[in-house]
Amino acid sequence: MFLSESSLPPSLSLCVFASVNPVAKEEMGGVTSSMAAKLAFFPPNPPSYKLADTTGILLMTPFPQRENVEVLRIPTRKGTHIAAVYVRYPMATTTLLYSHGNATDIGQMYHLFLDLSLHLKLNLFGYDYSGYGQSTGKPSEHNTYADIEAAYKCLEETFGTKQEDIILYGQSVGSGPTVDLASRLPRLKAVVLHSPILSGLRVMYPVKRTYWFDIYKNIDKIPLVKCPVLVIHGTCDEVVDFSHGKQLWELCQEKYEPLWLKGGNHCNLELYPEYIRHLKKFIALVERSSSRRSSRCESNDDAPRQSTDRREKPRSVGRLRAPEYKCSNIERPEKMRIPLEQLESSRRSVGHHGKQWRNMDPHLEKGRKSLDWFDRLRSG
Numbered sequence: 001m002f003l004s005e006s007s008l009p010p011s012l013s014l015c016v017f018a019s020v021n022p023v024a025k026e027e028m029g030g031v032t033s034s035m036a037a038k039l040a041f042f043p044p045n046p047p048s049y050k051l052a053d054t055t056g057i058l059l060m061t062p063f064p065q066r067e068n069v070e071v072l073r074i075p076t077r078k079g080t081h082i083a084a085v086y087v088r089y090p091m092a093t094t095t096l097l098y099s100h101g102n103a104t105d106i107g108q109m110y111h112l113f114l115d116l117s118l119h120l121k122l123n124l125f126g127y128d129y130s131g132y133g134q135s136t137g138k139p140s141e142h143n144t145y146a147d148i149e150a151a152y153k154c155l156e157e158t159f160g161t162k163q164e165d166i167i168l169y170g171q172s173v174g175s176g177p178t179v180d181l182a183s184r185l186p187r188l189k190a191v192v193l194h195s196p197i198l199s200g201l202r203v204m205y206p207v208k209r210t211y212w213f214d215i216y217k218n219i220d221k222i223p224l225v226k227c228p229v230l231v232i233h234g235t236c237d238e239v240v241d242f243s244h245g246k247q248l249w250e251l252c253q254e255k256y257e258p259l260w261l262k263g264g265n266h267c268n269l270e271l272y273p274e275y276i277r278h279l280k281k282f283i284a285l286v287e288r289s290s291s292r293r294s295s296r297c298e299s300n301d302d303a304p305r306q307s308t309d310r311r312e313k314p315r316s317v318g319r320l321r322a323p324e325y326k327c328s329n330i331e332r333p334e335k336m337r338i339p340l341e342q343l344e345s346s347r348r349s350v351g352h353h354g355k356q357w358r359n360m361d362p363h364l365e366k367g368r369k370s371l372d373w374f375d376r377l378r379s380g
Contacts, residue, residue, distance in 0.1 A: 041139035049107030076150040080137030084127035095123040099174030105133035148177040176216030183224035234264025
């Protein structure tokens with residue numbers, strides 16, 4: 001049911017008033033920035049890893065050093081430094097730039113990154129948002145935009161990756177910076193949206209219009225994305241309703257067959273065998289499409305870049321490991337339509353889903369629980 005402005009809670013109605021009153025909007029600016037930072041982002045505390053500089057090589061503890069993994073600290077245009085990890089797959093031409101969900105960091109995602117690189121046969125670049133893990137600064141919507149831009153710039157300048165060889169992958173809150181960057185890069189190879197949001201406000205309220213104080217307005221940006229888009233969403237997602245993924249897919253310019261995982265929730269989609277199979281099919285398709293485009297251009301200088309990394313031979317594909325992710329207890333609304341003043345916190349502990357990737361080691365850590373909750377106010 002559509003919410004009229006009169007039915008909105010008082011605090012939200014104040015923001016609506018500010019949207020049509022320039023003076024009120026200016027006064028609300030400082031409030032929106034601080035409130036959104038406190039309520040929309042949940043970095044793990046303490047971080048799951050540390051960075052150590054040993055003889056000029058940056059290491060991520062407690063993980064052992066690997067020849068095909070590089071740990072980096074990257075400056076952003078906001079003056080912060082973000083932590084990142086680059087996983088090489090020998091002779092790969094494609095790189096997946098992964099923007100993770102809320103309440104996690106690249107330490108908790110580390111083993112999933114290794115497995116995705118191995119099974120999809122591509123390079124993978126993962127990074128932490130400002131204020132997450134060992135990244136400096138504070139988390140905000142616009143800081144995440146600067147963070148993904150820094151990650152993309154690093155791929156171009158440090159690793160020589162071309163725009164047409166990059167797939168952007170955004171999970172949940174990570175769909176915000178992913179769609180924002182994708183809307184401004186016309187030659188991307190592809191985009192993957194995993195349990196994405198229409199916008200921050202729409203996670204909590206079924207509003208029909210976009211307000212100035214909303215964050216991550218994917219609904220307005222996704223039509224600007226020019227490359228193939230794969231949307232993955234669980235039909236029983238209790239955090240970001242399944243309708244978010246469906247509507248975003250419908251708004252895509254270049255749709256790929258979506259993956260609607262029946263019974264899947266917000267936290268366990270990687271455990272479904274269909275997840276990795278569908279990703280492999282999608283990546284194979286965009287790889288073939290890229291090859292056809294390259295052959296039409298027929299230029300040695302423009303041919304797809306092959307990795308020069310031969311330090312490690314491709315590993316045999318064996319057991320898949322679940323991400324080592326610990327579920328955070330965070331406050332969330334009991335119902336999406338109740339006034340914000342009446343929101344009650346509840347602790348959630350989501351168990352391990354029975355469906356797993358093929359040959360997954362049953363003794364490994366439970367799957368990642370990426371619980372993303374978003375503020376109703378725009379962060380600055």
